[in-house]
Amino acid sequence: MIIGGILLPEAYTPLECTKPRATRTTAVVSTYGGVAIFDWGSSLAGKEIKLAWKSMTVSLFEALDILYQAGEAIVWNSGIDGKVYRVKITAFDGALLFDRKGEYMLNVAMTLILLEEVT
Numbered sequence: 001m002i003i004g005g006i007l008l009p010e011a012y013t014p015l016e017c018t019k020p021r022a023t024r025t026t027a028v029v030s031t032y033g034g035v036a037i038f039d040w041g042s043s044l045a046g047k048e049i050k051l052a053w054k055s056m057t058v059s060l061f062e063a064l065d066i067l068y069q070a071g072e073a074i075v076w077n078s079g080i081d082g083k084v085y086r087v088k089i090t091a092f093d094g095a096l097l098f099d100r101k102g103e104y105m106l107n108v109a110m111t112l113i114l115l116e117e118v119t
């Protein structure tokens with residue numbers, strides 16, 4: 001998996017990852033005589049992807065945090081079916097493990113918003 005040009009070592013493949021797939025957008029509105037249903041079909045744009053790690057090194061966390069703090073759209077090579085997406089990181093956090101060396105972050109979570117599939 002590559003996030004914004006940062007290759008995650010195999011040991012730091014996320015434990016959990018939302019499947020990147022299009023979702024349907026619909027709205028239901030009650031009317032005087034019944035109901036109106038609006039259906040805009042399926043869309044990949046706006047899909048929220050959650051990634052979770054049990055732990056990662058502080059150095060890897062800090063490299064990914066630079067991407068998050070920049071707030072720019074980045075490329076995510078998901079490693080899922082060879083798909084690559086343009087995304088924005090909307091949340092990123094973890095807990096610093098207070099060990100002697102301060103080398104690890106625990107319970108790291110990242111949220112991506114899919115903007116488009118890169119072909």
